Amino acid sequence: MKIYGLADCNSFFASCEKVFRPEWRSRPVVVLSNNDGCIIARSAEAKPLVAMGTPYFRVREFLARNGVIVRSSNFSLYGDLSHRVMLTLAQWTADVEIYSIDEAFLDLTGRFAQPAKEWSADDLRTPLARLGEEIVATVPRWTGIPISFGVGPTKTLAKAANHLAKSRPDRYFSLMSPDERLAALQNFPIEEVWGIGRRLSKKFHRYGLKTAADLVRVDPKWIRENFTIVQEMTLRELRGEECFPLEDEPPTPQSIRVSRSFGELISSREEIHRAIAQFAASAAQRLRRCRCAASAIIVQLDTNRFRTDLPQSHEARTIGFAEPTSDTISILHHAKFLTDQVYQEGFAYQRGMVLLVGIVDQSTERSYRALFDTEEDVDRRAKRFELMRAVDQVNRAFGTGKIHSAAESAARGNEDGPSWRPSSKFRSPSYTTCWADLPVVKAK
DNA sequence: TCTGGGGTCCTAGGACCC
DNA sequence: TCTGGGGTCCTAGGACCC
Numbered sequence: 001m002k003i004y005g006l007a008d009c010n011s012f013f014a015s016c017e018k019v020f021r022p023e024w025r026s027r028p029v030v031v032l033s034n035n036d037g038c039i040i041a042r043s044a045e046a047k048p049l050v051a052m053g054t055p056y057f058r059v060r061e062f063l064a065r066n067g068v069i070v071r072s073s074n075f076s077l078y079g080d081l082s083h084r085v086m087l088t089l090a091q092w093t094a095d096v097e098i099y100s101i102d103e104a105f106l107d108l109t110g111r112f113a114q115p116a117k118e119w120s121a122d123d124l125r126t127p128l129a130r131l132g133e134e135i136v137a138t139v140p141r142w143t144g145i146p147i148s149f150g151v152g153p154t155k156t157l158a159k160a161a162n163h164l165a166k167s168r169p170d171r172y173f174s175l176m177s178p179d180e181r182l183a184a185l186q187n188f189p190i191e192e193v194w195g196i197g198r199r200l201s202k203k204f205h206r207y208g209l210k211t212a213a214d215l216v217r218v219d220p221k222w223i224r225e226n227f228t229i230v231q232e233m234t235l236r237e238l239r240g241e242e243c244f245p246l247e248d249e250p251p252t253p254q255s256i257r258v259s260r261s262f263g264e265l266i267s268s269r270e271e272i273h274r275a276i277a278q279f280a281a282s283a284a285q286r287l288r289r290c291r292c293a294a295s296a297i298i299v300q301l302d303t304n305r306f307r308t309d310l311p312q313s314h315e316a317r318t319i320g321f322a323e324p325t326s327d328t329i330s331i332l333h334h335a336k337f338l339t340d341q342v343y344q345e346g347f348a349y350q351r352g353m354v355l356l357v358g359i360v361d362q363s364t365e366r367s368y369r370a371l372f373d374t375e376e377d378v379d380r381r382a383k384r385f386e387l388m389r390a391v392d393q394v395n396r397a398f399g400t401g402k403i404h405s406a407a408e409s410a411a412r413g414n415e416d417g418p419s420w421r422p423s424s425k426f427r428s429p430s431y432t433t434c435w436a437d438l439p440v441v442k443a444k
Numbered sequence: 445t446c447t448g449g450g451g452t453c454c455t456a457g458g459a460c461c462c
Numbered sequence: 463t464c465t466g467g468g469g470t471c472c473t474a475g476g477a478c479c480c
Contacts, residue, residue, distance in 0.1 A: 033448035033449075034448050034449065035446090035447090035448070036446085037447055038447060038448060053448090054447090055446070056447085057446035058447085060446090073448085099479090099480085100479080100480045101480075102480080103480075194478095194479085195477095195478065195479080196478085197478050197479080198478095199476080199478085200478080228453090228455070228477090229454075230454070230477090230478085253451080253452095254451085254452075255450090255452095256450090257449080257450055257451075258449090259448090260448085260449075261448070261449090305447090306446095306447060351448095422448095423446095449480105450479105450480090451479080452478075452479075453477085453478080453479105454475105454478100455474105455475090455477100456473100456475090457473090458471105458473090459470100459471085459472080460469100460470085460471085460472105461469080461470080462468090462469085
C-alpha cells in the first residue's frame with residue numbers, strides 16, 4: 001500500500017498577490033487572465049462575490065463598489081513562488097511530482113515503511129495526521145503561501161482527500177482507511193472526482209451514478225465497455241488500486257504552444273509578423289530550456305469570434321523543418337513563411353498562435369546530425385548553438401527580450417509598446433525575479 | 445469598447461500495407 | 463456469383479486537467 005499526499009495551494013494566484021501586500025490579507029482579491037480578459041483566480045474573500053471565468057468588463061463596476069482588489073496576472077511572480085513551495089515540499093520526500101503550478105503529489109510511503117512493522121490504517125492515523133499538520137503549517141511559514149493537504153493510497157484518492165481538506169479548518173484530510181473512505185465517498189459528488197468533468201458526469205448521472213461511492217460499486221468491465229479505459233482506471237483508483245503512478249521525471253513534452261490575444265484587433269501584416277516572431281522566439285526559448293528540438297511548426301491566426309459583425313478567419317498552416325531544431329533564427333524564418341501564407345488582407349485578427357510539434361530531446365537531434373552532417377555543418381551548428389546559449393544567458397540575467405531578433409522589434413516606440421502587446425493595467429511588481437522590482441525597506 | 449492560455453489522452457474511422 | 467485478415471499510422475473530434 002502506497003501513501004500519497006497532495007499539496008494544493010489555496011487560491012494560488014490570489015495568495016501570491018497577497019504575499020508582499022500584507023494589508024490585503026483579509027481583503028477580496030481577484031486575478032485576471034492575459035489581456036485583463038477574465039477572472040481566473042479569486043481569494044477566499046472574493047469567491048462568494050464573483051464566478052470563475054467571468055469577463056472582467058462585465059463586473060468591473062461591481063468589483064470596485066465592493067472593494068475588491070483587481071490584479072493582472074504576473075506569471076514570473078507566481079512561477080517563482082511556486083518554485084519556493086515545491087522546494088519546501090521536497091523537505092519531506094524526494095519523491096515529488098509537480099503536477100501543476102500550484103499542486104504537487106508526494107509519495108510519503110518511505111517515511112512509514114519500517115521493515116519490522118506493517119502499518120495498519122489505525123497505526124497510521126495519528127503519525128500521518130501529525131505529518132500533515134506539520135506540512136500545512138510549514139509551507140506558509142516558509143513561503144507565505146497557504147496550502148491544503150490530502151492523503152490517500154492512490155493519487156485519485158489523495159486528490160479527493162485534498163478536496164475535502166479545503167473545507168476543514170485544519171486543511172488536512174486523510175482517506176487512507178477503508179472506513180473513512182466509505183463514509184466520505186458517499187457524499188462525494190461524482191463530478192468532483194479527478195478525471196470526471198462536466199460531460200462525463202452528465203453521462204454518469206444518466207446511469208444513476210451520482211457519487212464516488214456509486215462509481216466504486218460498479219463493475220470495472222462495464223465501465224470499460226460504456227466509457228473508456230481512463231474511467232476504468234479512475235474507478236480502480238477510488239477502490240484503492242493504484243493505476244496512475246507518481247511521475248517523478250517530467251517527460252519530454254509533445255508540443256509547445258505560445259498563443260496570445262493581442263491588445264487590440266490587428267490588420268497590419270507588419271504588426272502580425274512582429275507578434276508571431278515574438279511568440280516563435282519565446283517558444284524556441286522554452287524548447288531549449290527543456291533541452292529539446294522540434295520537427296515542425298504551426299502558425300495560426302484567429303479573428304475575434306465574439307465580433308459576429310466582422311468577417312471571420314481561423315487559418316493555420318504547418319511546415320516541417322529539414323531536421324529537428326531549437327534554433328531561434330531557423331524557427332523565426334519558418335514562422336515568417338507560414339505567417340505570410342495564413343495572413344489575409346481585410347481581416348481584423350484578435351489572436352495568434354505558434355505551436356511546435358514533433359518534439360525530440362537533444363540527444364536524438366544530435367544522433368540525427370551525426371548521420372548526415374559534414375564537418376562544415378558541425379562547425380556552423382556548434383557556433384549557432386553557442387550563440388543561442390549566450391542569448392539565453394543574457395536574457396536570463398538581464399530580463400526577457402533584452403536580446404531579441406530584429407523581426408520582433410516594435411515599430412511603435414510609444415510607452416505601451418506595440419499594439420499587439422496584451423494590456424495588463426493592474427500588474428504587481430515582480431518582487432522576486434526582477435532587481436528593479438525588489439521590495440525596499442526604508443529606515444526611519 | 446472589453447470574453448485566457450497551455451497542455452494531455454482516448455477513440456473511431458480511413459488510408460495503406462502485406 | 464464470389465470479394466480475407468491483420469496490422470500500423472494518421473487525423474479529427476471529444477474529453478479531461480490546471
